[in-house]
């Protein structure tokens with residue numbers, strides 16, 4: 116159980132990181148491009164041609180066109196959204212299946228996830244078919 120929660124949290128962290136990283140990259144590109152294209156009559160096509168002509172150097176010979184960086188930023192953002200959506204789904208499935216079961220042998224209760232026909236009672240260690248007492 117604890118493992119699933121941690122995975123959900125790291126999924127959220129990864130999703131947020133990708134979203135924010137992608138947005139920052141897109142904002143930085145727009146920030147750099149805006150002074151060159153804002154005076155144009157057709158800002159969108161001016162921006163597109165600017166992104167295709169301007170290059171971004173990494174300092175060691177590697178260069179990327181700004182358009183490629185725009186794609187990378189958009190892809191990171193989209194991936195972040197997907198990861199966030201997936202993490203949320205994992206969490207809601209986990210929360211929805213949390214139930215309190217009662218042992219048919221010793222009548223003690225314990226929390227578990229639904230879907231098991233036969234379970235080992237943590238109190239008397241008998242394999243029983245537990246009764247669902249409470250659904251969260």
Ligand SMILES: [Zn+2]
Pocket residue numbers: 218219220221222223236237238239240241
């Ligand atoms: Zn029991």
